[in-house]
Amino acid sequence: MTLAIPVLLVPANLTKHFKVTLDNAGWRDKTKLITRYTQILVRAGGPHESCQHAGYDLTLYMAMALLPIGAFSMLPSPSAENRDPTSLWTLIQDPSSPISSLEWPSMLTDPEVLKSIFMVGMDPSAFTTPKHLLVQTPLEKLQQSTEAFLTPYLQSWSTSDEQSADTGHLSLNTLPRLIASLPQKWEHYSTFTLLPPAAFLIEPWPTVLKRLENLDQVQGHRNAIMAQWEKLVQEALQSSHIACKAIIPVQDVLRRPKIRPLTGDWKIHNKHKSWFEDDHGLLEHQHVEPAIHDSVEQVKQTDLYDENNVPTEDDFKDAYWAETCQNHVWYSWAPMFTMFSAGNITEKERIANSRPIFDARGKIVVDLYVGIGYFSLVYLVHAGAKTVHACEWNPWSVKGLVRGAEKNDIEWKQYQSRISGSSSIDQPFTEGKKRIPIAGKKPKEYGNLVIYPGDNAQWIEFFENRAHHVNLGLIPSAEPGWVLGVRALSPTEGGYLHVHHNIRVGEEETFKEYLLESLRGLFMKWKPCKKTSAHGDEAWSIDIRHMESVKSFAPMVFHYVVDVECRPPQFIRPIKTHSTG
Template sequence: MIPTIPVLLAPANLTKHLKVFLDKIQWREKSKLIARYTQISVSQTASGDQSTFQHNNNNDNNSTQPLYQDGHDLTLYMAMALLPVQALASIHNPGENQRISLWHILQDPSSPLASLEWPESLSDPSAQKSIFLTWMHPNTFATPRHLLAQTPLEKLQKSIADFLTPFLQSWANEKPTCDNSNDKSNNNNNKNDQLSLELLPQLIASISQKWEHYSDFTLLPPSSFLTPPWPVVLKQLEEQDQAEGHKNGIMARWESLIQEALNSSHIARKAIIPVHDVLRRPQIRPLTGDWRLHNQYKAWVEQDQGLLEHQDIGNTLGKDDANACSNDLANTTPGNADTTAPTKENFSQAYWAETCQNHVWYRWAPMFTMFSAGNITEKERVAKSRPIFDARGKTVVDLYAGIGYFALVYLVHAGAKTVHACEWNPWSVQGLLQGAIKNEISYKVYHGGATGFADQNSKDQRNEQSFEHGHVSRPSHGKKPKEYGQLVVYPGDNSQWIGFFENQAHHINLGLIPSAEPGWVLGVRALCPKEGGYLHVHHNIRVGEEETFKSYLLKSLHELFANWKQDSSWSLNIRHMENVKSFAPMVFHYVVDVECRPQITLSSSIS
């Protein structure tokens, strides 16, 4: 039979009150899922297991849908579907053309509707007797069909409920063994005593309602499937799967249904990134999909909190492969990050996710780098920056490029001629290069250590470095492809590469949080001394301390200009302060646009 859904029929004068109430208890998640009942007249012709439903907007004599019940004129009624459907699964389906009044349902204390606290406008018996519950096929609604489609969350909840129901019933019916000498058996029996169908509502209710979804990759919140009793249930599934020799593929089916519901091949659970980790390495637990080199770290049940064990490439690859990891990037890795620098072979052995935001493609290795979805507003601001700070044909320096959050935007949308991108995490560097290829941007990447002196020897230093070019072929699509500027990538510590772009830039992006202050001096040194430009300073600021930070920033920059430009007369003006996102309670991530102009530029513009 074609599935049906529960629908409430209410008089027009009660529709608003009922809508607000159903939205509040999350039983009616699609606000436009409403239709005048006179437009829903159903005629059903059964043929075996097939049923045909038709719309009938006329109140003719051929309609099999009675428009009156218990003295109530249903031509003045509105119909609204109750979603998710499983919320009312325990209420008996009245069947075709049958309706039960809300008042009648509330007389049954076991009804899920009886346990709700109804608002005063809907608690009067006369009002409740005028509201009816019926069951209809989705095609009976004149509203667009997508409004009745299951959301990913609803699909996930239903799939999990259908999958777990037979297991919970089976575990609850298992009889304890008579041999009390086997402690392990007794422990298993005690655990099974706790597993029953009564746990299903609690399990479904604890499923995370939000997640991060990209092309074929979904990142679940830290608590996903870790809230009790999930660990016990998942552990029991794994043990039963192993006991059966995986012949029934219990865990394989479990992973498949999660993938289908979330429309992702690769699913992982994230954890909070340690503040002390200078590389900002993500902590995630792979759950489904082929993670290639890191399949050994897949687990649904956490045994410990060591979620960074995969970061040690040496331990992951083994002794022979670890000896091959001899890359100069290891010498430029800052701080206390004890990792063996990866090789090109390592990059090919990892899973790479990708996503497209505002027509810009990004690629990253989730096991080693994170994707910050929260800075999309700042990326859009840079893309539409021409009226504010025109970067067309200009030179840009991104001192903390990451996988290219802003470097790629400056090339694709802002029209920059050259973007010098510094990044010390080798996995982020590789993501930046893959993103450049995906966006059809030509690039040049330097290798080897740099001395970093800004003087007459800069050209000689540049000649001594080894670099590789990435020329991207642009296939013809019937129109001339768009030409972008060039991306120049400097792996390692940005201070070691300053001699390659000092006194050249018109825009400097300082995108390190919680503070990019270590890079302020590099930003000042990179600015073109004749034209000046903009410093785009990222910083986390506590509520109420905005003006204090702006004063401190300008004071610090004046000192840096006097020291490195040998000119204290530079004009520094904060043109804009953008609130990007919340970082912590009472702390926000800001970007401060500081326009920096030398006095000679201002004098010539006035004259």
């Protein structure tokens, strides 16, 4: 006997409410259209002799196909003896029915309404599947694959004597809760997916997964139960490496994440793979506090640098590296040690299309907090910068920046840490491979990337008085770097400071006043103008040209970028000429 799919028969005026309720619960089979019941009957072999049932005219009803979850999967196929629909009110009164646990909106709780809604088992072939729905979404595939995988185990456990208060009672009635609590959203990058922190940690998921793991161990892993489960999730989410994320500590200048790997080969970090919450730390390098120092000796005397914890090339090789491409720019990072900020894509696009706002073509850019190159790579690939001087504390981010530069075919060189040797400007550096022209292909004409690892204050002499743009991309505040930004700007041309800062709602104007006042003081100290009269010096022109909201950072707090144009008094703006073609 073939099994039927459960179908809800709903009056047309209630279709919308039921659709929202069932979609939120993850119960509706979205690969099948909501169709008039009479059309379903015709496809099933002709209309029923009567479309009247319990005094209701079913010709006015819509049919919604449900996923065969739990007890629904036991519905027999429709037959001459089993064609009459069952009232939804009747099913709700039965505590063993999965649908009895569904939370209905207020407009659907009236008993008279529920008595006018019916469920019937229908042959799947009665529904036509539209071509555009033949391909399931990852979430739909995850839901259906999970249901098929867990059903035999839940059936077995429901009749088992192993149930206890500690592990909880598991049965087919548990399945709707499991499906409903699957993660609904995630971050996907090429072959790497990052799930929300609570993914698979909402009961009864920990109980079910622990039961599967114990069963796998008892069987000596001969059936590879957990391996099958991991493969199922990988195929549904189309990723080889899947992990759960946690909140990145704001006080950590290295912006190091704390994630829990679930699937995939994480090399030396496979020991951290777990489907269960664990309090052990995942970070394996030193803690770093933000600071600015005047000398190499001061840095050596702090805990900012630990020679025993600096990663080696072997460490980099023994870590998993993720990749993604945004707006034709490739990025690379090690998820165990560095983050990828998906929320700043609007700022990347703004830089890529910045010519009408601040033209960076042929200009010198200093990025004081480059990370893995979120903005620096965009300046080179899209904005036409001549050279980008990039500073970064985190050695894992520096390695990601190098990998990203090579992936984008950008020439680069990286200086050695100032801590390990002389402070001479002739310090040795490592260079990337030169671009090799490909026959028949126009070579990419990107600018150069110069990388400075460690404290950005120790490298100021390398780019002081050279920059036309300075990116200060540290949040919650880049204020420690404002002085370096002022020192980096060209004294003859000036340029733009792109200041990132987290600002509470309602405090935007206060921050802008504070920023302008602070910058005026810094320019007076580091770039004083010549005295022109007895009344004093000429001053730099410092004006806020734009304030961009990048993303929400916390409740009532937003990440902003403030474009501050800074020009010396002798600066003469170039005259723009327009071709009349």
